[in-house]
Amino acid sequence: MSETMSSEEFIMLPVSIPPLPSFRVQATHYLYLRRNTPRLPTPDDSRSLYIANVPCDSTDPHFRALFSSLIGAGRFESITFEQDKKPSKSSHEPAQAVRLAGHRKRKRSEDEIQNAKDEAAAELPSTWTRQVYGSGSCAVALFADEKSAEHVLKAAKKLKKPKNYPVWGEGVKDKAPPLGSHWLKAHNKLSYPGNDIIQASMDAYFTVFNRKEKEAALLAMRLRNEPDEDGFVTVTRGGRAAPARRDEAEEAKQKMLEREKKKKDEMMDFYRFQMREKRKSEQAEMLKRFEEDKKKVRAMKEKRGKFRPET
Amino acid sequence: MSIMEAGTAKRRKLDHSNGYEAASSTLSTMGAAGASAFVLETEELLKEVKLDYSKTSSKVEDSLRQCKDIIESLESHEPLPINDVSAKFEKANRITIPYPDPKPAKDSPYKLSFEKPAQINVVGSWVLQTNIKSQPELTVDMIVIMPESIFQEKDYLNLRYFYKRAYYLAYITAQLRKSMGTTMDFTFDRLHGNMLLPTLIARPQDKSSPAIRIIPCAPEGYFPTTKLTAVSNAIRQGKSEETEDAKTPTPFYNTTLKAEGQFSSYLRLLYKTANSCAAFRDACVLGRIWLQQRGFNSSIQGGGFGHFEWAVLVALLLQGGGRKGEAVLSTSLHSTQLFKATLQYIASANLQKKLCVIGNDPPNLETLRQSMPILHDTARGVNVLYKMTPWSIALLSEQAKWSLSTINNSPLDQFETLFIVKAHQPLQMFDLLLNVNLPTSKEGFGAVDRKGLVWDFSAKLYNTLKRALDERAQLVHLQVPGTTAWPISGTPSKGKRNSVLVGIIIDPSKASQGRDHGPSHEQKEKAARFREFWGSKAELWQFPDGNIVESLDWTEYSYLGFPGICEAIIRYILKSRLQVSDADLEFHGREISKILPLAPSDKMAFDTARQAFEIFERDVRSLEDLPLHVKHISPISPDLRRASLRIPEFNFRKPLLQPMEVVISFEVSGKWPENLAAIQRAKIAFLLKIGSSLEEAKGEDIKAHLGLENATRDDENLAFLDVVYENGASFRLRVHSDLEESLLERQTKDQTVERHIRTESADLLAAYRRMYTNLPLHNQTVSTFCTRFPALSASIRLTKHWFNSHKLSCHFHEELIELFVLQAFLKPYPWETPCSAFTGFLRTLLLLSRWDWRDEPFVIDSSDSLSTSQRLEIGTRLQAWRKIDPNMNRTVLFVATSHDVTGVAYTQHNPSKVVATRMTSLARSACKVVKEKGVDTNIRSLFQPNLRDFDVLLHLSPKVLKSITRDEDSSTNRRSQFKNLDNNQAGGGKEALPLVESPVKTFLRWLQTAYASPLLFFHGGAADDYVIGALWNPLLHRRAFSVRAPYSLMKSPDNDNGVGEGEGDSGEEELYEVNKVAVLAEIARVGGDVIEKIEVRDG
Structure with missing residues (x-):
């Protein structure tokens, strides 16, 4: 979908927000709906709606309640929030292996399912009871069938009078974890999941990590010896012996630079022309500084009051 | 041929040397490096002021x-x-x-x-x-x-x-x-x-x-000078007392009379000097500005040293004044050189104690002795300084010393502090200020010399205070009310303020001593004098080693710190010696202790925290089963560098609410995995290991909780270990891995990866450097300087309180505020290093108010190691930043230190331009009030936030917030909701979890990320600030619909009735704007019971 979509394609769905003790104002929030047409089509596109500008405290129960008030219960299946998609998740493999893996697709193994399970176990527990989204974010709602989605759009178009607007949060009750102090309090508790739970997660993580590392090493070794379709052999880090660590290489480079510098230093101030040039450059430097000072004073002069004693 | 050749060779050589000389001659006029800017600046100043x-x-x-x-x-x-x-x-x-x-x-x-x-x-x-x-x-x-x-x-x-x-x-x-x-x-x-x-x-x-x-x-020369020496008497009254009075010298009267005949001869002197020395006039103007900025002028209440005295001094020094009568100054000097050399003379001549004579044929020195400072001009037979007082000469030479140290120490910015800054500001200068009402009757003060009652009283007051405070005070200064002109048909009116303002600069290391030690019991004469002065307060005190000395006990005021002790001393001594009653004394600045209690006991609390840290360090180091050897354990918490606003108080019953942060680093090892995410997990494994080993080694004394950071990515730091001691101390430990830095560095520079990944890793790298490189160094620097400058710790805390009061602190890293204060101590010009919390605080504000961050870098050279070229480089770097980002969207404040010359380590993402501008304007208005109102400043008003500046106010509920933190202690009913917690906390019930961070902070952080674009939030950072202020972003205009607007949208209401809108297409394309009400309703829903009320300001 393109970012700068005109508003015509969207259908506005006003939602009435009841006043709260801390903010006694009746507000109206506007959702913007349209059929979901992602860049990479999926089979579910026809029965899903793209929703822009969802409220930040949205949850599945909220939307379930909202849509059942619009078109009746049982039509809404699920909702995916854009922000729930993890941002960039860095790879767990050593950097080198990733690049190599790009060359050849790894063979599918029977362990794949087991691996996925392991990786899930390696995840750290969340520290929040409930995700809260940024203002004005987007989501995709999935319905039972294409007709339901159509109904929703029609129902939204029909809404004209404010008293008919669906009410946000009606019928959610305790299906969603509470916000406010409970939410903050729970966050503090969830931040300390307990040492043994983390320990278990760590164990799982390093099982996965070690396996991947081994695989990567094997792959790298194989690549070193195998020519590809064009007959080229990929050159990889390390020789017959163990691959050199990067910091060692950097250290060696540092040493080389130092040696070169020392050599250079010895030849400084050796010839007369060097001395002369040095002196000249010093003079030029001083004159330059003088010019800079002048410039500075000129700049000060431009600002008012810099040369006026304060009273 | 050969001759020709030689000639050309010679010529070439000559030419070359000529060029060299020409160049060097221009250089010599510039003087030493750095001085030239000063010369240029003063020339500009002279042009401006003349x-x-x-x-x-x-x-x-x-x-x-x-x-x-x-x-x-x-x-x-x-x-x-x-x-x-x-x-x-x-x-x-x-x-x-x-x-x-x-x-x-x-x-x-x-x-x-x-x-x-x-x-x-x-x-x-x-x-x-x-x-x-x-x-x-x-x-x-x-x-x-x-x-x-x-x-x-x-x-x-x-x-x-x-x-x-x-x-x-x-x-x-x-x-x-x-x-x-x-x-x-x-x-x-x-x-x-x-x-x-x-x-x-x-x-x-x-x-x-x-x-x-x-x-x-x-x-001229009408009155006999021999009868008018400093020791002769010219006022004889009443025949009966004639013999008595004849002995009392009247030096002030005498000199006044002598000076009456010297107007023309001084004019001749100055005129002649101006003709012989080209720079004399300019040097006089510079002197006049310098004196005026320091509140000195020729009148007696202005210190008795003004432009005339300055000019005469310069003129005299051009003729003599040297050790053997040779001239101190040369007529060929530049005006700035004349100025500096004269300052040097004032600073080093020791005029308070020494008798200075300039000119040939000095008279008998005994005939010159008087209580006023003496600079005798033999040619005219007048003491040039006769209008000065002991306190004004003390202040003058002190000011000269301060200015000289400016000149010598900071060649780059000496100009402003010498001539532009108003240095005559009692609140900025003195640590203790009080008003002493003048006595109404002359009784006891009527001296023979005709200087006036005020002056006789002031002199006694000065001597008494000086002697009573002794080493506690570095400088005592009196500001005596001036006289005003009166109509020719009337009589001189009494001044409005009938009191003397006393300003005292204390010696911070001695001023809060509880006990004064006088002379030993055996020194009969001295002891008797001591007793006579102190009266009944003096008592004998025996040391354990058998020495018996006279002493004074003020320990009952010790808990009040230096203001309390000095006040007690002053009240006591003035009552007993000068019969000044308590009602006649008014001490200023007492509100400070009500704004922020700064007790001497705070130091102990910080010491205890530090000791607890040392125990923790020892405990960790003594663990033997860690896979790597521990290299450093560095504190990074403000509690551990004496800079936290709240003192770290903890005990057995009341543990520290938030643990003190610490970073641990291990020896260099090749065992770290070469992958960022894996390093983070390895760190967690390390923390778990440390936790279990500590618990094993110490048993019940220690509880270790592994906590998760609120991380959104898996390659940033994921966890920390909170170690809670039985005695209430607690620490938050994070692991440092050096491989992380090099990996991030490589990723930041890697041109092959996508751009957004590079920016992300640059951010991670900055966060890494802050946590593991800069903060440990900063902690070390600040704690060192807190020991060197006794007032620094309290000043930092007061300044932090100011930032809190004005709800700015959520935009500043604490260490940045600490650096601001530190700079005020390292570069105190035009004054001395501040000696009390309040002066330190005011000078920090002055510093901030004068800092034009748009094109000036803030350079703090705490280790004195920055070279000139490095400083220039810092300036260039700032210019480069401004060129890339002229609107200052990313880097606003540019703060470089001696261990970080990049200038952005402390100000990576905040504060924004709006916040920085607000800081500057608040500091400016505070300084203006202090300057204009002086001692009458209502100190409380400096800390009063103006809530009307905000569009929206979120009033938080103190009760609910407190319950969030309190429930951590012994909640039983909530715990069951989270099964996993109960399972692993074997003991269950009583075990308290530390606080990850204060709930307000968590909530605020959510607000800031969710509403970064439409709203700007202000909060004081401290847990006891229950109001969050917010401003709508004024740059949010109505615009066409976009799916990914960073805030809640609504159709602009103007669309419907927008007939007269200038844009003709308003009918065709609908415009959208922020749905403010919906946004606030969202905040109210998420905040729930935490928010008591959302207040919206109209307009």
Whole structure:
């Protein structure tokens, strides 16, 4: 979908927000709906709606309640929030292996399912009871069938009078974890999941990590010896012996630079022309500084009051 | 051929050397590196301040000539008895003759006459053309030399000369008013606040030209100088006491009389010097500005050292003053050099104690001794400093020393502090300020010397305070109320403020001692004097080693810190020695302790925290089963560098709410995995290992909780370990891995990866450097300086409180505020290093108010290691930043330190331009109030936030917030909701979890991320600030619909009735804007019971 979509394609769905003790104002929030047409089509596109500008405290129960008030219960299946998609998740493999893996697709193994399970176990527990989204974010709602989605759009178009607007949060009750102090309090508790739970997660993580590392090493070794379709052999880090660590290489480079510098230093101030040039450059430097000072004073002069004693 | 060749070779050589010389000659005029900017700046300053004489001089000259003509045309009259003639004169002219006190007695036999003046002349700065624009009151001095014929030889005695002078002046006044009364206003004033010397001020009514001051004076050399030495008496009263009084010298009276005859000769001196030394005039102007910025002027209440004294000093030093009478200054010096050398002389001459004589044939030194500082000018036989007081000379030489240290220490920015900054600000300078009411009766203070009651009392006050405070005070200064001009028909009015302002700079290491030790019991004479001075307060004190000394006990005030102890001392001693009652004393700045309690016991709390850390460090280091060897354990918490606003108080029952942060680093190892995410997990494994080992080794004493950071990615730091000791101390440990840095660095520079990944890793790298490189170093720096500067810790805390009060702190890293304060201590110019919390705080504000962060870097060279080239480089870097980002969207404040020259380590993402501007304007207004109101400043108002500035106020519920933190202690009902917690906390019930961060902070962080674009939030950071202020972003305009607007949208209501909208297409395309009400409703929903009320301001 393109970012700068005109508003015509969207259908506005006003939602009435009841006043709260801390903010006694009746507000109206506007959702913007349209059929979901992602860049990479999926089979579910026809029965899903793209929703822009969802409220930040949205949850599945909220939307379930909202849509059942619009078109009746049982039509809404699920909702995916854009922000729930993890941002960039860095790879767990050593950097080198990733690049190599790009060359050849790894063979599918029977362990794949087991691996996925392991990786899930390696995840750290969340520290929040409930995700809260940024203002004005987007989501995709999935319905039972294409007709339901159509109904929703029609129902939204029909809404004209404010008293008919669906009410946000009606019928959610305790299906969603509470916000406010409970939410903050729970966050503090969830931040300390307990040492043994983390320990278990760590164990799982390093099982996965070690396996991947081994695989990567094997792959790298194989690549070193195998020519590809064009007959080229990929050159990889390390020789017959163990691959050199990067910091060692950097250290060696540092040493080389130092040696070169020392050599250079010895030849400084050796010839007369060097001395002369040095002196000249010093003079030029001083004159330059003088010019800079002048410039500075000129700049000060431009600002008012810099040369006026304060009273 | 060969000759030719040699010639060309020679020529080449010569040419070369010529070029070299030419270049070096331009260099030599510039002086040493850095000085040239100063020279250029002063030249610019001189151009700016110099008065344009051509504009006004013709007008002034006209009035001067007019005055002269009138005075010369006056009729003389015969000598007549003083009482008759003055009564008749006063009745006829309705002018009160300004006789000095005491007025001539009813039966005095003196006779007054009038004769034409011997000479009328214009003297002073007007003639020298050294006036400046910013002078508070510009006057042209005209002297009227009275003829010898109206005086008698003995007139130097008993004020007789001064009576005649007053009559002479009144006589002139009468005539002048008659002829010029329509264009001029006439008032009487005292010359330099000297009650012996009334003068006439003629001010043009249209204020188009400066006022004219008419000063009658004595014929040159008329009075015998031998009778008017500093030790002779010239006021004899009452025959019975004659023998007694004859011994009491009247140096002030004598010198005043001598100076009366020297106006013309000083004018000649200055004029001659100005002709022989080209830079003299400029040096005088520089001196005048310097003195004026420090509140000095020629009058007695202005310290008795003004432009005239400065000019005379420079002129004298151009002739002599050296050790063997040689000239100290050379006429070929540049004005800045003359200025600096004169300062050097003032600073080093030790005028407070030493007697200085300039000129040939010095008289017997014994005849010069007096209580005033002495700089005797032999050629004219006058003590140039006779109007000075012991405190003003102390302050003057102190100021000169401070200015010299500016010149010597910071060649880059000496100019502003020397000439531009107003240094005469009591609140910025003194640690302790009090008003002492003047006594109403003369009893006990009536000295023979005619300086006035105020001065006699002040001198006693000064001596008493100085002796009583002794080492506790570095400097005691008195500000005596000045005199004002009075109408010619009236009598001088009493000043409004009838009290003396005492300012004290304390010695922070000694001022809060509880006990004073006097002389030993055996030193009979000294001990007796000690007892005499202190009275009943003195007591004998025996040391454990057997020494018995006189001592004073003030320990009952110790808990109040230095203000309390010094106040007690001052109250006691003034009551017992000068009979000043408590009601006559008013101490300023007592509100500070109500704003932020700064008790001496705070130091102990920080010490305890530090000791707890040392125990923790030892415990960790002694663990043997860690896979790597521990290299450093560095504290990074403000509690551990004496800089936290709240003192770290903890005990067995009440543990520390939030653990103190610490970073641990291990020896270099190749075992770290070469992958960022894996490193983070390895760190967690390390923390778990440390936790379990600690618990194992220490048993019940220690509880370790592994906590998760609120991380959104898996390659940033994921976890920390909170170690809670039984005694209440707790620490938050994070692991440092050096491989992380090099991996991030590589990723940041890697051109092959996508751009957004590079920016992300640059951010991660910055966060990494802050946590593991900068904070440990910063912690070390600040704690070192907190030991070196006793007032630093309290100043930092007070400044943090200010940032909190104005709800700015959520935009500043704490360490940045600490750096601001540290800079005020490292670069205290134009003053000395602050000695108390409040001066440190005010100077920080002054620093912030003067910092133009748009194009000035803030350079803190704490280790004195930055070279000139590095400083230049910092400047260049700032310019580069401004070139890339001229609107300052990313980097606003540029702060470089000696261990971080990049300038952005402390200000990576905040504060934004709006916040920085707000900081500057708040600091400016605070400084303005302090400068204008002085000691009357309402200190509380400096800390009062203006909530009306915000569009929206979120009032948080203190009760609910407290319950969030309190429930952590012993909640039982909630726990069951989270099964996993109960399972692993074997003990269950009583175990308390530490606080990850204060709930307000968590909530605020959510607000800031969710509403980064439409709203800007302000909060004080501290847990006890229950109001969050917010501003709508003024740059959010109505715009076309977009799916990914970063805030809640609604159709702009103007669309429907937008007939007159300038844009013609308003009908075609609908515009959308922020749905403010919905946004606030969202906040209310998420905040739930945490928010008590959302207040929206109209407009």
